[in-house]
Amino acid sequence: MIARHQTILFGVLLAASVAMGIVLWQLRERAHQRLLQGQDSAPTQAPEVAPSEQATLLVANDADNSLLSQVQTLPLPNDPGARARLILGKLMDLYAAPDAAHPVPGGSTSIAQVFLLPASNLDSSAPAPPFHTGPLGMPCRQPGQPSRPMDEKIPCAIEPRPGSLNSDTSGPQFAVVNLTAGFAANHPSGLEAETLTVLSICGTLHANLPRVTQVRFLVDGQPRPTLAGHADLTRTYLATDAVPTEGAHP
Amino acid sequence: MPVRHGIRRFPGTGKPTLIAVIAAAVSLAAAAQTPPVPTSPQPRFVVVLDAAHGGDDPGGKLDTEPEKAYTLALSVKLRSLLNARGIQVITTRESDTNVDGIRRAEIANHANAQACLSLHASQAGSGAHLFVSSLPPAQPTRFPAWKTGQSAFVTRSLAMAGIVNSALQHGGISVTLGRTAMPTVDSMTCPAIAIEIAPDRAAATKAGLDDPGYQARIAEAIAAAMLEWKTEAHQP
Numbered sequence: 114m115i116a117r118h119q120t121i122l123f124g125v126l127l128a129a130s131v132a133m134g135i136v137l138w139q140l141r142e143r144a145h146q147r148l149l150q151g152q153d154s155a156p157t158q159a160p161e162v163a164p165s166e167q168a169t170l171l172v173a174n175d176a177d178n179s180l181l182s183q184v185q186t187l188p189l190p191n192d193p194g195a196r197a198r199l200i201l202g203k204l205m206d207l208y209a210a211p212d213a214a215h216p217v218p219g220g221s222t223s224i225a226q227v228f229l230l231p232a233s234n235l236d237s238s239a240p241a242p243p244f245h246t247g248p249l250g251m252p253c254r255q256p257g258q259p260s261r262p263m264d265e266k267i268p269c270a271i272e273p274r275p276g277s278l279n280s281d282t283s284g285p286q287f288a289v290v291n292l293t294a295g296f297a298a299n300h301p302s303g304l305e306a307e308t309l310t311v312l313s314i315c316g317t318l319h320a321n322l323p324r325v326t327q328v329r330f331l332v333d334g335q336p337r338p339t340l341a342g343h344a345d346l347t348r349t350y351l352a353t354d355a356v357p358t359e360g361a362h363p
Numbered sequence: 364m365p366v367r368h369g370i371r372r373f374p375g376t377g378k379p380t381l382i383a384v385i386a387a388a389v390s391l392a393a394a395a396q397t398p399p400v401p402t403s404p405q406p407r408f409v410v411v412l413d414a415a416h417g418g419d420d421p422g423g424k425l426d427t428e429p430e431k432a433y434t435l436a437l438s439v440k441l442r443s444l445l446n447a448r449g450i451q452v453i454t455t456r457e458s459d460t461n462v463d464g465i466r467r468a469e470i471a472n473h474a475n476a477q478a479c480l481s482l483h484a485s486q487a488g489s490g491a492h493l494f495v496s497s498l499p500p501a502q503p504t505r506f507p508a509w510k511t512g513q514s515a516f517v518t519r520s521l522a523m524a525g526i527v528n529s530a531l532q533h534g535g536i537s538v539t540l541g542r543t544a545m546p547t548v549d550s551m552t553c554p555a556i557a558i559e560i561a562p563d564r565a566a567a568t569k570a571g572l573d574d575p576g577y578q579a580r581i582a583e584a585i586a587a588a589m590l591e592w593k594t595e596a597h598q599p
Contacts, residue, residue, distance in 0.1 A: 175488040176564075178539035216487075302423030302430070303485030304559040305492045308543040338546070342422055343483070345544040348510075 163188045168200045171316035172207055173215035173309035180313055182320070183207075193322060197227040197288065200321055201314060205296075208310075215309055216301070223296035225333070227318075232287040232327050286324040290314060294333040300341040307344035319352035326352050408593045409451045409476040411553065414438035415483045418461030423485050427573045431459065433484040437560070437582065441480075444586035450593060468550035472512070477596050478523060478589060479555035481548055484572060489564035490537030491581065493528055494557040495520045496549050497542035512552045519554040523592055527556060530588035534580050537565055554592075558585065 166189045171180040185203055189196045202221030207213060209220040217223075300307065315328045328350045331337070337346045414434040416422030422430025435456065442452045453474045455467045471479045485492075496513040503515035513520070524540060531538045548555050563570040563577055570577035 178488065178492060178541050301485075301487050303487045303561075304483050304494055304543060304545070304557055305485060305539070305541070305561070306487040308494070308541060311544075342416070342420065343543075343545060345546050345549070347546070348544050350544070 163190045165189075168203070169317070169320040170200065170204050170207065171313045171320060172204070173313045175215050175306060175309065178305055178309065180309070180316055194227050194229050197229065197318060197322055197325075198224050200317060201227065201290065204313065204317055215306070215313075217296075217306075217310060218299045219293070219296040223293050224290065225293050226289075226291040228289040228291070229322070229325065230287045230289065232285040284324065285326040286322065287327045287329070288318050288322070288325045289329050289331060290318075291331045291334060297332045297337065297340055302341040302343065304343045307340040307342075311340065311344050311346075311350065315350045315352050328352060407451060408596060409453060409474050409478075410445055410589055411453050411455065411471040411474050411476040411479040411551075412438045412441055412445075413455040413467050413471065413479065413481040413547065415481055415547075417456050417459055420461065422483070425484060425486055425572055430484045433560070433572060434482040435459065437482050437484075437578065440578065440582045441482075441585060444582055445589055448586060448590050450589060464547040465550070467547050468509075468512070471551045471553055471555070474553075476553045478592055479548075479551045479553040480585070481545070481555065481557040483557060483559040485559050485561050486572075488539065488559075488561040490539065490561060491531050492559040492561060493524045493531075493538060493540050494543040494545070494548075494559070495524050495541075496555065497544050498549055507552060509550055510546065511549060513549045513555060516552060516554050520556055522595075523554045523588075524556045526592050526595070527558070527585060527588040530584045530591065531581070533587075534584035535568055536563065536581060536584060 165186045168185050168187050168189065170183045170185055172183045173180055187199060187203055189199055199221075201224045205217070205219055205223045206221050208215050208217040300310065311330070314330075318325045318328060330340075330346045330350075332346070340346055414431070414437070416429075416431035416434060418431075420431065422434070424430075425433055435458070438454055438456075442454060445452045453470065453476065455470050456462045467481075496517055498511055498514040498517055500517040501511070501514040507515060528538050528540060543557065545557055548557055560572065560581055562572050563574075572578075
């Protein structure tokens with residue numbers, strides 16, 4: 114037979130357990146409500162710290178190996194380096210979209226930094242190019258001009274718009290684009306895919322920052338031979354030097 | 364009747380004929396003594412096939428095999444087709460081995476080739492992508508810089524790309540053309556192009572990279588282009 118004092122002790126402990134369970138349940142509900150309230154109060158839109166401006170992006174298309182200009186409206190800071198990073202980040206966001214014509218994973222975080230340095234050794238006395246040229250001196254097609262085999266499909270109208278982003282024309286600049294290692298590791302391997310990525314970055318920089326005439330690439334702050342096995346990342350890409358177009362046949 | 368020894372006089376002939384015979388004999392003797400004038404032989408036509416990647420470097424990931432295997436198979440097929448057309452071929456690799464970019468360019472440059480084809484494959488895009496070095500054209504020099512050796516050949520590389528483009532399109536393959544910066548091609552001192560094969564995504568002729576018919580069409584078109592390039596290269 115169970116002693117009376119043991120029965121009373123068991124009843125008290127049972128009551129205490131039930132009471133503690135109820136208290137814990139209520140605390141959990143309160144915490145859940147606090148979490149929901151916190152989510153509701155979180156900002157759903159990025160604060161606009163700068164006025165929106167138009168930026169020209171050169172968007173690559175794998176289907177026809179072309180770069181097409183696309184105007185986007187973005188809030189951009191005053192610092193040219195920060196502007197360049199934001200614009201390139203937007204370009205990478207387009208490539209990371211599910212239906213991208215040039216699919217590259219990574220998004221805006223793929224551009225770690227963009228440094229703008231003065232380019233002192235440019236030859237400003239070089240003769241004018243004999244042909245119309247697009248970014249990087251690649252040939253582009255004029256409206257109404259018959260296509261030639263080696264013509265690129267880069268529109269000639271992507272010349273920097275006056276007053277776009279950086280209207281200071283005190284001298285040429287050298288851009289160093291620092292990519293993340295994850296971006297390079299996940300970039301699709303291929304001559305066309307890698308070349309388009311590099312050219313679209315260079316062309317976009319030059320279209321929005323007219324003073325940028327040379328571009329170099331780093332990956333996590335270090336030089337890297339190629340982007341993903343093909344496109345050379347050790348060379349300095351020229352954004353403005355003209356390459357004379359040649360006929361495809363002799 | 365007097366008999367003239369040494370030279371038989373043909374009926375109805377006189378002194379002029381005698382002089383002509385003597386002159387002919389002298390010229391024949393002279394011709395027999397002087398060495399024959401060397402005729403310039405047909406210049407040799409060499410094509411370098413560079414199957415990209417290999418060994419530890421698999422290249423891009425294709426649907427069924429790594430890029431290195433695809434480019435090697437295409438190189439072997441092209442070599443057979445070119446040999447059958449009487450074109451000498453030198454390859455940068457014959458098996459799944461490591462060959463770095465410098466060595467590939469060395470092989471091409473030592474071959475003194477008239478055409479250098481760097482073969483690639485990719486899942487991105489459609490058809491064949493032809494790339495020529497983006498180096499600006501320059502005058503040939505006796506000792507070209509290693510990383511810009513291609514600049515003296517860019518004009519001819521563009522011309523060759525045009526011929527390959529025409530041949531591929533004639534074979535029903537869509538082609539895109541462009542300029543790129545590739546260390547191996549930029550170091551080659553020969554007319555050089557990089558050919559990247561992608562799946563044929565055209566609705567009428569849709570074919571994957573592993574389609575034997577598609578591979579054969581591409582190889583035949585490139586071989587035909589090299590034959591035409593050879594003809595043009597031997598024209599004065």
